[in-house]
Amino acid sequence: MASHNPTPFLESRLDRRTLLRGIGGGAAALAAAPLLAACSGGPAPTDPAARATSLGSGLSDPVPRSAIQAMVDAFTGKSGATVKTNVMPRAQLVDNISSYLQSNPEDVITWFAGYKMRYYAAKGLLAPVDDVWAQIGGNFSEGLTKASEGEDGKKYFVPNYNYPWGFYYRKSVWQERGYEIPGTFDAFRALCEQMKKDGLIPIAFADKDGWPAMGTFDYINMRTNGYQFHLDLCAHKESWDQQKVKDVFDNWKALLPYQDEAALGATWQEGARTMTGKKAGMYLIGAFIAQDVTDKEILADLDFFPFPAIAVEGTDAIEAPIDGFVLAKRAGSNKTAKDMLAFFGSGAGQDAYAAKDSSNLQTAKDADTASFSELNKKGAAAIAGAKYISQFFDRDALPAMANNVMIPALQGFIKDGTIDTRAIEAQAKSLYAAE
Amino acid sequence: MSVMPQTTLRSAAAAPGVTAPPARSRRVRRLSGRDRLVLGLMVGVPTLIQAVLVWIPTLLSVGLSFTRWNGLDLADIRPAGLSNYTYAVEEYPPFWPALAHNIIWLVFLALIATPIGLLLAVLLDQKIRGTRLYQSVFFTPVMLSMVMVGIIWQLVYARNEGLLNHLLGTAGTSGAVDWFGDSDVNLWAALVATTWRHAGYVMVLYLAGLKGIDPSLREAAALDGANGRQTFFRVVLPAMRPINIVIVVITIIEGLRAFDIVYLINKGTNGLELLSVLVIQNLVGAGQVIGVGSALAVILLVISLGPIVYYLVRTFRRAD
Numbered sequence: 001m002a003s004h005n006p007t008p009f010l011e012s013r014l015d016r017r018t019l020l021r022g023i024g025g026g027a028a029a030l031a032a033a034p035l036l037a038a039c040s041g042g043p044a045p046t047d048p049a050a051r052a053t054s055l056g057s058g059l060s061d062p063v064p065r066s067a068i069q070a071m072v073d074a075f076t077g078k079s080g081a082t083v084k085t086n087v088m089p090r091a092q093l094v095d096n097i098s099s100y101l102q103s104n105p106e107d108v109i110t111w112f113a114g115y116k117m118r119y120y121a122a123k124g125l126l127a128p129v130d131d132v133w134a135q136i137g138g139n140f141s142e143g144l145t146k147a148s149e150g151e152d153g154k155k156y157f158v159p160n161y162n163y164p165w166g167f168y169y170r171k172s173v174w175q176e177r178g179y180e181i182p183g184t185f186d187a188f189r190a191l192c193e194q195m196k197k198d199g200l201i202p203i204a205f206a207d208k209d210g211w212p213a214m215g216t217f218d219y220i221n222m223r224t225n226g227y228q229f230h231l232d233l234c235a236h237k238e239s240w241d242q243q244k245v246k247d248v249f250d251n252w253k254a255l256l257p258y259q260d261e262a263a264l265g266a267t268w269q270e271g272a273r274t275m276t277g278k279k280a281g282m283y284l285i286g287a288f289i290a291q292d293v294t295d296k297e298i299l300a301d302l303d304f305f306p307f308p309a310i311a312v313e314g315t316d317a318i319e320a321p322i323d324g325f326v327l328a329k330r331a332g333s334n335k336t337a338k339d340m341l342a343f344f345g346s347g348a349g350q351d352a353y354a355a356k357d358s359s360n361l362q363t364a365k366d367a368d369t370a371s372f373s374e375l376n377k378k379g380a381a382a383i384a385g386a387k388y389i390s391q392f393f394d395r396d397a398l399p400a401m402a403n404n405v406m407i408p409a410l411q412g413f414i415k416d417g418t419i420d421t422r423a424i425e426a427q428a429k430s431l432y433a434a435e
Numbered sequence: 436m437s438v439m440p441q442t443t444l445r446s447a448a449a450a451p452g453v454t455a456p457p458a459r460s461r462r463v464r465r466l467s468g469r470d471r472l473v474l475g476l477m478v479g480v481p482t483l484i485q486a487v488l489v490w491i492p493t494l495l496s497v498g499l500s501f502t503r504w505n506g507l508d509l510a511d512i513r514p515a516g517l518s519n520y521t522y523a524v525e526e527y528p529p530f531w532p533a534l535a536h537n538i539i540w541l542v543f544l545a546l547i548a549t550p551i552g553l554l555l556a557v558l559l560d561q562k563i564r565g566t567r568l569y570q571s572v573f574f575t576p577v578m579l580s581m582v583m584v585g586i587i588w589q590l591v592y593a594r595n596e597g598l599l600n601h602l603l604g605t606a607g608t609s610g611a612v613d614w615f616g617d618s619d620v621n622l623w624a625a626l627v628a629t630t631w632r633h634a635g636y637v638m639v640l641y642l643a644g645l646k647g648i649d650p651s652l653r654e655a656a657a658l659d660g661a662n663g664r665q666t667f668f669r670v671v672l673p674a675m676r677p678i679n680i681v682i683v684v685i686t687i688i689e690g691l692r693a694f695d696i697v698y699l700i701n702k703g704t705n706g707l708e709l710l711s712v713l714v715i716q717n718l719v720g721a722g723q724v725i726g727v728g729s730a731l732a733v734i735l736l737v738i739s740l741g742p743i744v745y746y747l748v749r750t751f752r753r754a755d
Contacts, residue, residue, distance in 0.1 A: 095720035098506050123507050208616060208701050264705050265594055265616015394721070403722030408529050411705045415618060426526040430518070434503040434724055 051081040053337040056106030058093030063291070067356035068110070074352040075343045081336045101125040107331030108340055110160075113147040113322040114395030115235060117157050119435070120326075121150035127332030128154040129341055136345035139364040143389045147322055158325045158345040160353060161360035163287035164379045165215050165319040165392070166304040173200075173278055181305045183315075185223075185251070188308040192258035195281040202258035204280035206271030207414055210407035213263075214393035216255075216284055217410060218319050221248045223310035227317040227388035234396035236432040241425035249419045251310060256417055263414055276302075286321070287379050290359040302375055306382060318386035321395055322363065400431050493736070500729035519730035527727070533708035536622060540629075540709070541690030548630040549686050552637025557667070559638070560645045574639055576632040585699035588628040589615070618706025625696050625707060633689060637682055644678035645671070680749065687742045691735070710735045 057068050065087055072083050086106050093100065093110070101109075101120060111117055120126050133155045137145065140159060148157040173179075177198060182188035192202035207213040222230045225244045232238040233245070260266070260274060268285060272292050275283040283289070284307070293299045306315045325344055331337045343349045347366035354362050358373065361380050369380065383389065394402035405427045413419045466474070503515040523530050555573055559566045576584060591598045592614035599614065600606035614624040648671055656666040672679070694711040697703045703712030714735060717728030 091720075098723070102507065123505075125507070208705075210702070210704055262594055262613050262616060264618070264701075265613040399721040400717075400724045403720070404527075404716055404724065407704055408708075412528075415705070420528070423526065423528055427522070430522045430526060430727075431724060434515075434726060435505050 051336045054084040054106040056109040057087045058090040058110050060089045063357050067353045070352045070356050075340050105328040107337035108325050111326040112395050114391035116395045118150050121156040126156045127327040127329050129327050130155050132338050132341045135342045158341045159322045159363040160324040162320045162322040163360050165286045166306050167282045167284050168304045169282040170301045171303050172301050182308050185310045201260045201280040204271045204275040204283035205259040205263040206266035206268045207263045208267050212268045213410040219307040220251050222317040224248050226312045236428050241421045245421050317388040319390045320383045321392045496729045496732050500733045504725045506725050519726040523730050529708040533710050533713050537710050540693050543626045544686050548633040549637050552634040555638040556641035573635045577635045581695035585696050615700050621706050644675040691739050
């Protein structure tokens with residue numbers, strides 16, 4: 001046994017690294033530390049062979065995975081550095097991020113903007129990347145720049161792409177029936193009523209997994225109370241037990257009769273098929289819906305419009321979650337890692353990604369948008385024209401709040417139209433105090 | 436065995452003229468160094484494993500349930516008194532439904548699933564043709580992992596493409612029952628899927644039990660004029676006492692540890708809340724709130740201790 005070639009043993013240990021880390025395998029992680037040290041950190045490189053960094057990626061689906069790899073290849077091709085990539089399932093990265101960041105994370109990690117980033121930055125688990133932003137700052141709009149800041153005002157995040165949420169619909173259905181895009185909530189409800197008369201489910205809706213309904217909540221809240229209130233509510237700087245929140249659910253209640261009744265048993269993909277199969281008139285979902293539509297003809301037939309205005313700020317705010325990269329604390333002085341981040345924040349880097357995964361929109365201003373589909377162009381224009389960009393509830397709020405409180409609360413609301421804001425506030429108080 | 440000599444020695448030690456220390460040293464001398472090493476390893480290693488994997492984590496969980504902690508820095512642990520428990524019981528809406536569902540789960544298994552298993556066993560114990568085949572068929576679900584069971588029933592229960600809605604003729608219509616999505620029925624749908632598996636398990640255990648019954652017992656009962664039902668309930672079932680206890684324990688354990696199938700259906704939300712699911716939701720992953728999760732785990736532990744203590748007391752009493 002022991003006389004075997006030692007290489008496979010070392011490799012297998014590296015492969016298991018993330019797993020061990022996930023379960024807090026301190027000893028094993030320690031054992032792997034020297035191996036990691038060989039590929040990251042260390043003093044400033046003088047010899048080009050020492051220019052090395054690593055990337056931990058939670059983008060494990062085939063398309064995004066190959067897209068990230070294309071980005072890395074573009075960087076290594078340009079700089080001559082070596083990059084070790086560790087791809088793990090998305091849930092593994094997201095669910096174990098605390099223990100991951102505290103053990104031996106890769107230098108650069110795929111992550112999300114929002115509270116989800118600011119929280120770990122404030123806990124000192126991420127390294128600031130202001131020097132990277134000194135190079136790439138001109139590439140990003142004000143909204144993106146702000147979304148990359150931690151609570152201390154330093155930058156901790158480099159955006160890669162984002163994708164808007166909106167009402168998606170099939171142009172052919174709307175043309176055939178003569179539907180018009182509604183600008184106001186009243187027009188929107190009238191449209192729903194018309195669709196119902198025409199035998200359609202007005203709004204496809206799916207919430208078996210609990211999170212998709214948060215998109216509806218975010219939009220109604222931003223349209224009813226404004227972007228800042230929404231953000232403060234997510235961060236629990238505002239109370240849940242107040243009239244403003246009740247107003248949100250009252251507005252939503254007016255839409256409940258038009259949303260698919262079977263929502264609680266359906267996944268977002270099933271919801272998408274209700275709409276693309278022409279059984280439903282429209283569907284409030286993210287641009288990732290394009291990933292689920294394999295029929296080119298239907299894809300060309302898809303269009304979207306922003307959530308209509310309700311009370312304040314018109315349609316100024318858009319929900320467009322940003323995915324990007326953060327730098328682990330221990331890699332804070334790794335020049336190669338920062339070079340890679342700077343490259344990822346450039347049009348060239350993001351174009352390498354977009355060439356493989358066209359359902360998302362590059363965020364850098366100098367990215368090549370010539371290959372954009374009609375839908376992508378519209379999405380990009382909507383984001384560019386938005387005054388405020390929200391990140392989706394589970395990124396803007398404490399994860400436990402989204403996961404443990406909002407999912408059951410929203411599912412209960414969808415079921416019978418009742419909501420107990422007092423109970424939500426009581427839970428929020430306890431959960432945010434625990435942080 | 437080793438207890439007996441020790442007791443005699445003790446009583447001898449009480450007798451005048453004999454002192455305790457020599458007695459003790461005589462006892463020790465009976466085990467060679469090697470014996471002691473082997474015994475020490477055989478007792479020590481399992482104890483260590485138990486301590487590291489069960490007792491220490493349990494005690495840590497109990498400790499953490501009285502704190503607030505974000506799971507990051509040990510210095511961030513703050514005492515919280517009973518607040519996690521009041522949160523779970525008073526403020527956390529899924530708690531009471533979860534408890535109720537666990538009780539329904541247990542009662543359903545005890546009153547419906549287990550008797551079905553017993554019935555199957557009794558039927559298949561008769562000399563009917565092809566009994567082996569039936570046994571295999573009913574036992575097959577037990578060999579499937581719970582994840583497979585969940586996937587299979589997903590196909591049965593699906594709203595538009597599901598077998599059940601097709602049989603009912605409601606598939607594709609607005610009258611289609613959303614077996615997993617409608618919180619009025621999904622618990623029962625999940626229980627039927629669980630029964631499918633549980634009954635097969637109980638059946639196999641009872642079949643073994645029935646085979647072990649001395650035929651002369653039945654003959655004697657028949658000679659005394661007992662009818663079939665009397666023979667079964669008054670003679671055969673009581674004679675299977677050891678099996679019955681195992682079945683009771685299994686049923687209670689299944690009722691308390693129920694988790695996989697609801698987690699597979701919709702992660703244990705929307706009418707499928709169970710205590711085990713709430714523990715996982717609060718302890719693992721995105722929704723991690725260590726204090727609350729630990730408090731829920733401790734509550735589940737306390738509930739589980741009831742049957743465990745009962746079982747252990749019975750087992751040890753019998754050993755006496």
